[in-house]
Amino acid sequence: MPVVLARVVTFAIDGIDPRPVWVEVDIRPGLPTFRVVGLADAAVREARERVRAAILNSDFEFPARRITANLAPAHLRKVGPGFDAALAVGLLAASGQCSAGALERWAIFGELSLSGEVRGCRGVLAVAEGARRAGLAGLIVARERAGEAALVEGVEIAAVEDLRAIAALLDGGEVPPPPEPAPAPAAGGLAPDAPDLADVRGHELPLRALEIAAAGGHNLLLEGPPGSGKTMLARRLPALLPPLTRAEALEVTRIHSVAGVSHAGALATVRPFRAPHHTISPAGLVGGGRPPAPGEASLAHHGVLFLDELSEFSRPSLEALRQPIEDGEIVIVRGQLALRFPTRFTLIAATNPCPCGYAGSDRPCRCGEPELARHRRRLSGPLLDRIDLLVTVGRPSAAALAAAPRTASAAVRERVLAARERQCARLAGTAAHTNAQLDARRLRAHVRLGSSARRTLAQAYDTGGLSARGHDRVLRVARTIADLAERETVELDDVLQALALRTRESADEVLAA
Amino acid sequence: MSRDAHSGGRPCEPCLRRSWLIARLAAHIELAWSARRGRAALLGLHDLALVDALAGDRRDGILAEYERFDAAAARRRCTAAGVAGLCRCDERYPAALEDLSDPPAVVYVRGDLRRLERALARDCVAIVGARRASPYGLAQARGLGRGLAAAGLAVVSGMALGVDAAAHVGALEAGGATLAVLACGPERAYPASKRRLHAQIVAHGVAISELPPGTLPRRWCFPARNRIIAALGQATVVVEAGERSGSLITAGQAADLGRDVGAVPGLVTAPLAAGANGLIADGARLVRGPRDVLELLFGAAAETLAKAASDDRRDGLAPDLRVLLERVGAGCDTLAALTDGEASVDATLAGLAQLELRGLVRRAAGGRYVATA
Numbered sequence: 001m002p003v004v005l006a007r008v009v010t011f012a013i014d015g016i017d018p019r020p021v022w023v024e025v026d027i028r029p030g031l032p033t034f035r036v037v038g039l040a041d042a043a044v045r046e047a048r049e050r051v052r053a054a055i056l057n058s059d060f061e062f063p064a065r066r067i068t069a070n071l072a073p074a075h076l077r078k079v080g081p082g083f084d085a086a087l088a089v090g091l092l093a094a095s096g097q098c099s100a101g102a103l104e105r106w107a108i109f110g111e112l113s114l115s116g117e118v119r120g121c122r123g124v125l126a127v128a129e130g131a132r133r134a135g136l137a138g139l140i141v142a143r144e145r146a147g148e149a150a151l152v153e154g155v156e157i158a159a160v161e162d163l164r165a166i167a168a169l170l171d172g173g174e175v176p177p178p179p180e181p182a183p184a185p186a187a188g189g190l191a192p193d194a195p196d197l198a199d200v201r202g203h204e205l206p207l208r209a210l211e212i213a214a215a216g217g218h219n220l221l222l223e224g225p226p227g228s229g230k231t232m233l234a235r236r237l238p239a240l241l242p243p244l245t246r247a248e249a250l251e252v253t254r255i256h257s258v259a260g261v262s263h264a265g266a267l268a269t270v271r272p273f274r275a276p277h278h279t280i281s282p283a284g285l286v287g288g289g290r291p292p293a294p295g296e297a298s299l300a301h302h303g304v305l306f307l308d309e310l311s312e313f314s315r316p317s318l319e320a321l322r323q324p325i326e327d328g329e330i331v332i333v334r335g336q337l338a339l340r341f342p343t344r345f346t347l348i349a350a351t352n353p354c355p356c357g358y359a360g361s362d363r364p365c366r367c368g369e370p371e372l373a374r375h376r377r378r379l380s381g382p383l384l385d386r387i388d389l390l391v392t393v394g395r396p397s398a399a400a401l402a403a404a405p406r407t408a409s410a411a412v413r414e415r416v417l418a419a420r421e422r423q424c425a426r427l428a429g430t431a432a433h434t435n436a437q438l439d440a441r442r443l444r445a446h447v448r449l450g451s452s453a454r455r456t457l458a459q460a461y462d463t464g465g466l467s468a469r470g471h472d473r474v475l476r477v478a479r480t481i482a483d484l485a486e487r488e489t490v491e492l493d494d495v496l497q498a499l500a501l502r503t504r505e506s507a508d509e510v511l512a513a
Numbered sequence: 514m515s516r517d518a519h520s521g522g523r524p525c526e527p528c529l530r531r532s533w534l535i536a537r538l539a540a541h542i543e544l545a546w547s548a549r550r551g552r553a554a555l556l557g558l559h560d561l562a563l564v565d566a567l568a569g570d571r572r573d574g575i576l577a578e579y580e581r582f583d584a585a586a587a588r589r590r591c592t593a594a595g596v597a598g599l600c601r602c603d604e605r606y607p608a609a610l611e612d613l614s615d616p617p618a619v620v621y622v623r624g625d626l627r628r629l630e631r632a633l634a635r636d637c638v639a640i641v642g643a644r645r646a647s648p649y650g651l652a653q654a655r656g657l658g659r660g661l662a663a664a665g666l667a668v669v670s671g672m673a674l675g676v677d678a679a680a681h682v683g684a685l686e687a688g689g690a691t692l693a694v695l696a697c698g699p700e701r702a703y704p705a706s707k708r709r710l711h712a713q714i715v716a717h718g719v720a721i722s723e724l725p726p727g728t729l730p731r732r733w734c735f736p737a738r739n740r741i742i743a744a745l746g747q748a749t750v751v752v753e754a755g756e757r758s759g760s761l762i763t764a765g766q767a768a769d770l771g772r773d774v775g776a777v778p779g780l781v782t783a784p785l786a787a788g789a790n791g792l793i794a795d796g797a798r799l800v801r802g803p804r805d806v807l808e809l810l811f812g813a814a815a816e817t818l819a820k821a822a823s824d825d826r827r828d829g830l831a832p833d834l835r836v837l838l839e840r841v842g843a844g845c846d847t848l849a850a851l852t853d854g855e856a857s858v859d860a861t862l863a864g865l866a867q868l869e870l871r872g873l874v875r876r877a878a879g880g881r882y883v884a885t886a
Contacts, residue, residue, distance in 0.1 A: 204858045205848045205880075223880065364784075368645045369674040373706055392880020394847055460870055496863035499870070 006093035006100050009107045010086035011130045012078050013123040015292050015332070015339035016258045018130025020107075022072045023083060025090035030066030036087070038071030040078045041291075047081065050112045051088045058116035058163045063095045079291045081111035082121040085140070088112060088163055089170070098167040105137040106158070108166065110145075116163040120145030123258040125250070128152040138175070140166055146178035148257060151250065151267050194239045194270065195232070198408040202396025206233050209391040209501060211412050214240035215419035216480030217434030219325070219347040219386055221310070221503060224393030226357045230350035231275070233393065234306045237348060238271040239409045240416055241304075248302045251342065255301055259294050272303030274345075278312040282320040286330045287341045297324045300345040310349040311378040318383045321347075325386045346436075349387065351379060376504075388436060388473045390503040419483040435480045440472055447479045452492040460499055474498045524619050526584040528600030531618035533582060534560055536728045537575065541567040546733035556737060557615035587725065594700045594726035597622045607633050612770050613744050617723030623699040624719030632667035632690040632719065638806055639669040639746030639767065641739075641760040642676025643753040643785055648877035650676055650753035650785065653777050655683035656885050657750060660803025662689020666810075669694065669745045671738060672703075672720070676752045676760075678710055684718070691718035694741045696734035698726040739763040748773035748809055750800050754788030761788050764797070773809050775800040830871075837864045841874055842884040 006025045011018040034048050055062050069087055071078050086108045093100040109127045110118040120142040128149040131139040138156035141149050146159030159178040160166050169175060200207060206222065206229075213220040214237060222230040244252065252268040276285060276296040287295035297305060307313060324330040324343035332339045352359075354372050359365040367375070423434055426446055432438055438446060449457065457474065460466045466474065475490075477498035482490045535542075535556070542555060545567055558566060560579070568575045591598050599606045600619045605626070610616045622629055638661050640654055654676040658668045662684035670677040672693040684691035693714045697703045699722040702711035714720050723741065724734065742763055743749055749767035751774070754760040764774045775798035779786020793799050798809045830838070837851070845851050852861050865882055868874040874882045 202849060204852055205862070208858050208862075370704075370706060392847070394849055394880060397849065400849070456867075456870065463870075493859065493863050496866040497859055499866040500862040504876075 006090045006103065008086040008090040008093070008103055009134070009136065010083055010109050011107060011127040012076060013080070013082070013126055013258055014076065014337070015287075015341060016123075016126060016255050016294055016298070017339075018123070018126045018133075019076055020130060020134050021076065021078060021083070021086075023086040023090045024070045024072060025087070025094040026068045026070070027063055027091075027094045028066050028068075032064040032066065034067045034069075036069045036071070038069075038074050038078065039076065040071055040083075041080070043081050044071070044078050044083055047084045047087055047112075050081075050084055050114060051091065053114040054084070054088055054112040054116040054163055055091065057114060058167075060092060060097050060163075060167075061095070063091070067091065067094075077291060080121060081119075082109050082123070082127075084112040085110040085118055085163070085166065089166055092163075092167060093170075099171045102170045102172075106140050106170070107131045107134070107136050107138070108140045110140070110142045110160075112163065118142040118160050118162055118166070122260045123254075124148045125151060125254045125257040128155055128157065129254070131155050140169065143176070143179070147266060148253070148263070150178040151253065194409075195235045196239065196409045197236055197412060198405045200229075200233070200236070200405060201403060202400030203229060203233065203393065204406065206391050206393050207407065207412075209389050210237055210240060211416065211484065212477060212480050212501070213237065213346060213348070213389055214412070214416045215435075215484050216388075216423070216476065217346055217436035218388040218477060218480065219436070220349070220389045220391065221384070221387045222348065222350040222391060222393050223353050224350075225352060225363070225395070228393045228395050230393050231306070231308055234275075234304070234308075234348040234350060235273060236409065237304050237346065238273045240413050241271050241346070242413075242417055242420055244268065244271060244302060252302050255294050255298050255342070259299055261299060272300050273306065274300040274303070275306040275308060278307070278309045280313070280317060282314070282317045285317050286320045286324050286343070287339075288332050290334075292332050292334055292339050294341045295330075297321065297330065297343040297345065298341040301342045303345055305345040305347050307347070307349045310351040310383075311375055315378075318381075322382045322386065325383075347387065349383075350393075353392075384503055385469055387503050388477050389501050391501060415484055418486070419480065422483045422486070423480075435476050435483065438476055438479070443472055443475050443479075447475055448489050449495070450489050450491045453478070453490055453495040456492055456499075457495050466502075470502060474502050477501060523588070524598035524600035525602050526582075528602060528618040529584045529587045529598070530579065530582045531560060532621075532723065532725055533587060534563065534579060535618075535723070536725050537578065538563065538567050539724075539728065539731055539734075541569075541571075542733050543731045554615075591621065591726055594698070595623060596698070596700055596726045597626050598725075599626075605630055607745060609633070609637075609744050610741065613740060615740075616744075617741065619725070620721050620723060621699045621725060622719055622721050624715045626719075628690065628717075629692070629719045629721070632692055633745075635665060635667050635690065636747045636810055637667045637669045637692065637745050638810075639742045639749040639763070640676065640680035640752060641670060641742065641749060641754075641763050642751055642789075643755060643758060643760065644673050644675040644677075645785075646675035646679070646753045647783070647785055648875075648881060648883045649779070650777075651679045652875060652877075652883045652885050654679035654752045655686075657752070657777070657800070657803055657806065658683025658685075658691070659687040659689075661806060662687035662691065664803060664807060665689070666807075667692055669742055671696070671735075671742055672707055672710065672714065674704055674707070678707055680752075681710060681714055681718075685713055688717075692745065693718065693720040694738050694745065695720055695722040695730075696724075696738040697730035698722060698724055698728045700726050701729075703730050735759065736762060740766050743767035743772065744770055746772060748775060748798075748806060750774075750806060751776040751789045751792055751797075753777070753779060753785045754792075755784055756787040756791070758788045761792070764792060773798065775806060775809055777801075830873075834864055834867060837861070838868055838873055838884065841865075841868070841882050846877075846881040846883065848880065 008023040010021050012021045092098045111121050124145040125148050129152050132155040140158045143159040146157050149157045157178045158175045249267045274296045283289045285295050286297045328344040329340050329342045354367040355375050356366045461471050478490045478494040481494040481497050598619045598621050658680035667690035668684035669692045670680045681691050699720045702708040743766035751760050751764050768774050776789040776792040777800045877883045
């Protein structure tokens with residue numbers, strides 16, 4: 001009996017990147033066995049049972065011979081159920097039950113049910129990008145995820161229901177088109193039910209800080225007693241940010257697809273808002289684990305990462321966030337491979353002013369100086385260095401609650417967009433896009449200070465206990481405040497406001513508070 | 514009495530032995546103290562009576578150690594710890610302490626002895642108060658410390674958390690003299706979180722104690738230390754104190770010694786202000802700032818001194834900033850209260866930053882602004 005060999009292209013997800021994988025199926029005479037080799041994890045080894053049942057239930061024949069399937073390249077770890085469909089098709093082609101001729105042009109990606117249905121897997125968007133990059137003509141995926149795959153231009157998507165449909169397609173049948181993409185929700189990237197600033201009463205200072213944070217991409221620390229509205233405010237930041245560009249949206253959708261966060265097969269239109277609980281592990285926060293998966297920091301890419309109860313996060317978790325904030329990506333090195341997860345987000349952190357939560361509020365605080373000092377120490381250090389703005393959130397007064405709203409998201413967003421345009425024009429040709437990304441050197445090049453502003457800042461630096469880092473932070477924020485006011489020169493008022501919103505830095509200020 | 518060239522102090526053997534004995538009996542005193550057995554009089558007892566009263570069945574052993582006491586070794590321990598000792602036979606021993614019924618035999622000094630002499634030559638003011646002080650209390654203590662030090666007085670306190678530390682910080686800010694009276698060996702920073710403050714006090718003021726270097730603080734050491742603070746201060750000012758606070762004991766001791774007592778008033782509703790307000794009700798001088806303390810000490814002559822204490826940071830303040838400062842002082846201390854739904858957030862923020870730059874207000878917890886004294 002002749003040896004039969006078939007080869008099917010599929011993709012493995014490595015971090016958030018697609019890597020081509022060839023499924024080779026060899027069928028030869030011998031004792032009936034079905035082996036899968038090639039660094040496959042448990043889910044892939046279990047594929048044998050699914051493939052066998054799916055083939056039989058689709059009225060194909062499962063060859064009673066010695067079957068070896070190899071997933072190449074052999075050094076790459078293959079994870080998850082996405083290889084089922086490719087294994088089954090390879091087996092059918094090798095046993096002559098479907099045409100092998102078209103297999104060079106199509107990649108196949110999907111999980112099989114026992115009845116032979118093709119199911120969607122995480123990371124379809126990434127796989128579609130991989131297929132385009134590999135120069136393949138098309139990708140066969142489950143119908144339920146085909147919409148997501150169709151977001152990638154330049155590669156034909158076949159949306160199939162079951163194994164029989166794949167065989168029919170490869171035998172020269174019609175290509176079943178993906179479903180029409182769902183109509184884009186509200187224009188401009190605002191979900192219709194997104195929380196709006198018009199719902200906020202009082203909170204003048206936090207609102208101002210949110211606007212500055214949105215305009216300059218600054219990280220923000222909200223401090224206030226429990227129930228004062230810190231989370232409520234933080235949730236309103238995504239709606240103030242400029243809409244996602246198509247490239248950004250694709251990137252967001254790809255990461256979310258890999259992590260299994262659903263956008264119902266459509267492009268992400270709203271900037272992500274992620275609020276992990278404070279018990280999260282470092283790997284959960286920045287990515288990692290086995291196999292390495294994107295963490296919350298990557299899921300918040302191009303959006304907002306909100307850390308409530310900042311002082312309750314473990315020190316290792318907060319330390320781990322430092323590099324992603326600085327570099328806009330996290331590199332995870334595992335064995336010989338280095339994975340990159342993008343992490344460009346705006347950080348909003350919230351904290352109680354003291355362990356009991358009531359320091360400085362109308363209720364008496366029960367904390368002593370040692371508790372306060374410990375609390376501040378947990379909040380100080382490397383992460384706080386990356387936060388430009390500190391603002392206190394207090395309980396709004398009854399009068400403020402009864403008053404009309406001060407502003408609405410749409411109005412603030414217009415100012416934010418204008419400010420961002422000014423920044424883009426000024427920073428054109430540099431790697432930075434927002435004021436928050438200005439380092440010391442770029443600050444000197446791009447921030448022009450008025451004379452009184454320069455004097456005041458120098459005075460604060462000389463006598464006010466402002467550190468060199470704090471000086472730069474104030475300068476960045478002042479630049480954004482001036483951008484919001486449509487001024488090219490940073491004036492005294494901008495610097496003074498930035499000073500009032502600066503973060504604490506020294507032990508002296510701990511004592512003073 | 515000969516003066517050593519560098520350390521300056523060469524305490525005599527009986528005095529050294531006396532303070533050694535106190536440290537040796539520290540654990541016994543602690544027991545007696547917690548049993549409330551004659552604790553007021555203990556430190557006034559003669560050496561042998563003290564051993565008889567406290568040592569119990571360890572009496573003979575301790576007496577044997579007492580006989581063998583090696584003054585030279587004790588002096589070496591002081592030198593090794595960088596501590597000088599002034600005993601009661603030394604002419605530089607603080608005269609104010611002689612007013613006590615149980616003056617310490619030796620005052621151990623960490624820091625420059627000449628600075629101590631200079632500080633004692635001036636008038637000293639003790640500032641005491643709550644450890645868990647409010648931002649208001651801290652600002653008042655710091656302001657008093659700064660103002661009194663600027664007027665040329667020495668600020669005495671206990672380097673405890675809260676008001677004590679703030680008073681020292683204020684005095685140091687003004688570049689003035691400050692004395693920390695510790696409840697442990699003077700080379701030791703207690704509480705440990707005040708390490709940096711202790712180092713600054715040693716560098717620019719002095720830390721003193723009646724306990725030899727190496728002694729750890731025990732509970733009885735704190736009231737014992739308070740009597741030294743009360744004696745050293747010409748006046749004692751209580752900044753914030755609860756109803757049953759150690760600061761009130763200090764104030765009582767000061768009054769018993771014939772020193773002046775003042776208190777900074779607080780809200781009548783605040784538990785932390787109950788002690789200080791009670792003192793005022795009982796006739797203590799109401800202290801609104803350094804000037805009141807100076808008047809308490811010097812009467813009419815305070816005017817000239819007060820000039821030095823008051824700074825002209827308020828001069829030349831723009832009218833709108835002056836109004837803002839007054840509102841902060843009047844209790845409108847958060848931005849929400851200051852803007853009151855009408856004034857512009859931006860302008861108020863900018864104004865507060867200017868006041869902060871001039872050192873007239875300070876940011877406290879909860880986004881409050883506190884007017885500095």
